[in-house]
Amino acid sequence: MARVRAATDIVALIGEHAALKRQGRRFVGLCPFHQEKSPSFSVNAEEGLYYCFGCQRSGDAISFVRDVEHVDFVEAVRRLADRSGITITEDAAVTAERQKRNPLYDAMSDAVDFYHQRLLAAADGGPARDYLRSRGYDGDVVRAFKLGWAPSGWDALCRHLKVSDRVLTDSGLGFVNRRGRRQDAFRGRVIFPIFDPSGKAIALGGRILPPGAGVLSAASDGPKYKNSQDGPIYAKRRTLYGLNWAKSDIVGSGEVIVCEGYTDVIAFFGVGLRRAVATCGTALGEEHFRVLGNFAKRVVLAYDADAAGQAGATRVYEWERHHSVDVAVAALPAGADPADLARTDPEALRRAVADAQPFLRFRIDRVLDAADLRTNEGRAKAAEAALEVVAGHPDALVRDQYLMGVADRCRLEATSLRRLLDELVRRGPRDSSTGDPATRGRPATNGQSHDQRLAGPGAPAATNGERSGRRGPAGHDGDAQRAGLEALRLLVHRPESVAGRLHPFLFGDERHRAAFVALSRAGSLHEAIGAAEEESPDVAILLRRLAVEEPAADADDVVVQLVWIASRRALAGLESEVRLSPGSLAELAPVTARVSRDVQELEDRERASAASQRLVAWLVERGEENA
Numbered sequence: 001m002a003r004v005r006a007a008t009d010i011v012a013l014i015g016e017h018a019a020l021k022r023q024g025r026r027f028v029g030l031c032p033f034h035q036e037k038s039p040s041f042s043v044n045a046e047e048g049l050y051y052c053f054g055c056q057r058s059g060d061a062i063s064f065v066r067d068v069e070h071v072d073f074v075e076a077v078r079r080l081a082d083r084s085g086i087t088i089t090e091d092a093a094v095t096a097e098r099q100k101r102n103p104l105y106d107a108m109s110d111a112v113d114f115y116h117q118r119l120l121a122a123a124d125g126g127p128a129r130d131y132l133r134s135r136g137y138d139g140d141v142v143r144a145f146k147l148g149w150a151p152s153g154w155d156a157l158c159r160h161l162k163v164s165d166r167v168l169t170d171s172g173l174g175f176v177n178r179r180g181r182r183q184d185a186f187r188g189r190v191i192f193p194i195f196d197p198s199g200k201a202i203a204l205g206g207r208i209l210p211p212g213a214g215v216l217s218a219a220s221d222g223p224k225y226k227n228s229q230d231g232p233i234y235a236k237r238r239t240l241y242g243l244n245w246a247k248s249d250i251v252g253s254g255e256v257i258v259c260e261g262y263t264d265v266i267a268f269f270g271v272g273l274r275r276a277v278a279t280c281g282t283a284l285g286e287e288h289f290r291v292l293g294n295f296a297k298r299v300v301l302a303y304d305a306d307a308a309g310q311a312g313a314t315r316v317y318e319w320e321r322h323h324s325v326d327v328a329v330a331a332l333p334a335g336a337d338p339a340d341l342a343r344t345d346p347e348a349l350r351r352a353v354a355d356a357q358p359f360l361r362f363r364i365d366r367v368l369d370a371a372d373l374r375t376n377e378g379r380a381k382a383a384e385a386a387l388e389v390v391a392g393h394p395d396a397l398v399r400d401q402y403l404m405g406v407a408d409r410c411r412l413e414a415t416s417l418r419r420l421l422d423e424l425v426r427r428g429p430r431d432s433s434t435g436d437p438a439t440r441g442r443p444a445t446n447g448q449s450h451d452q453r454l455a456g457p458g459a460p461a462a463t464n465g466e467r468s469g470r471r472g473p474a475g476h477d478g479d480a481q482r483a484g485l486e487a488l489r490l491l492v493h494r495p496e497s498v499a500g501r502l503h504p505f506l507f508g509d510e511r512h513r514a515a516f517v518a519l520s521r522a523g524s525l526h527e528a529i530g531a532a533e534e535e536s537p538d539v540a541i542l543l544r545r546l547a548v549e550e551p552a553a554d555a556d557d558v559v560v561q562l563v564w565i566a567s568r569r570a571l572a573g574l575e576s577e578v579r580l581s582p583g584s585l586a587e588l589a590p591v592t593a594r595v596s597r598d599v600q601e602l603e604d605r606e607r608a609s610a611a612s613q614r615l616v617a618w619l620v621e622r623g624e625e626n627a
């Protein structure tokens, strides 16, 4: 387990699900576990730990895989071991699961290579090569996207793969026909391999050659495009073709272009927009947005105009809200797909993306463009139709802005349109899920508080100067908290700086004390977390949070401050002892005087260290007496 954790590059692992940027010694990004607009998710690469200041999720590589891929602990360990090429001893259940999936990945990868080689070199791949060349695909494109050629015969791949019937069927690469013969699923097709975000082949898309391209038509039967069926390693509803190649550009630009097909993705790459992805034979849906929302905040739909206009508005607004993304539409000329445009007018394709309009604006424009705005009657009708569209948007402020635009274009009074719009909104959308305007707006994360916490994870404990005099009892708890946390950060990140100078009684907060004890007993941060996990999960979470925070204060200052706070607390205890039994005054007065003097000397840089040592000795002694 520890070996698997140590061998895993947690930044690369998490980077497959969320965009991370280096910030000092940490990596930060938008949390893959909750919706947010400003990053509160932090990763400590060296320790292999993450912590979210927004939702407080925390853990290591194993818990990350468990939560993101919804698998159990054992399966998570196995997948990580796979990634890093470690062999682990497994129980029977794990072995069974491994035996099910791994051969599927292997077979798929083998098939991709097989088809790719056929396209590059085999004699029967000639017509496919000619066809691709005619579409402007040179050898570089073929290699970059690992395109392939599935020969027309019945079982060329089956014979090459030599896998079990089960693997053949589960991978979607072939099937057993009614006469019990094994048969290839893809025949006489150009192959577009589909990869997961990490670059593992998981499925295939295949396109038949156009008639007359020199391939027996009987072999390339069925629809123009054909895709692998869902199976143990492939789910259409969350797969995006091209994401493995587009990932870094998407993260860098904050924008992802979603188009309809494999060739569109390749076309966008061809004109330098290396951030395009496509759904795989299914409509863009909730799970795709969950994936996209982790990488980019702006989603540009590059469909042909009719298809974009028909995208379910209600669902688009829902996605925008749930995943904190903005959906825009790149208006392509009607009937033109990106692949055509890339060939005929690449500049127009780039411009369409640069000029992409917000989804609502695009829909309103379509209504108004189709209307007759030359007559009064025409403008009134157009305004009403446009307001129907506006009324579907869940945010009142957004609606009002667009209403002004409609009023302008239709040369009508905004006030009278407002009455009509209110009525349309009241009448309600046909779909209940957009209804309540109040549900629209800022996502329900406590955004402000994480920003603050992010700004100050290592907020320095008060400096020596601030410590003098101004501290009232009110600020006391907060200071003790801050100093305690800072001391723990030092202990995690620079243990040598506080070695031997910290003691349990210096931590007023119970959770801080438990974290200190766990850290001092354990040989490593991970051991401490492991130990804490059993007894108090709260402490384990605190330790993971400390791992992603960096200490900002000087160790001497922090120790002195902790001693100051603990001594003051002890002094107050002494004073109340005296009040309770005045007879003890004679005995305690010298102690109180001495301790008070030492506490004062803590303010003096020259004498602070010696005073601090005396006070610690006294606190230890007192702790032993009281124990």
Ligand SMILES: [Zn+2]
Pocket (backbone or CB within 6 Å): 031, 032, 033, 034, 041, 052, 053, 054, 055, 056, 057
């Ligand atoms: Zn979170």
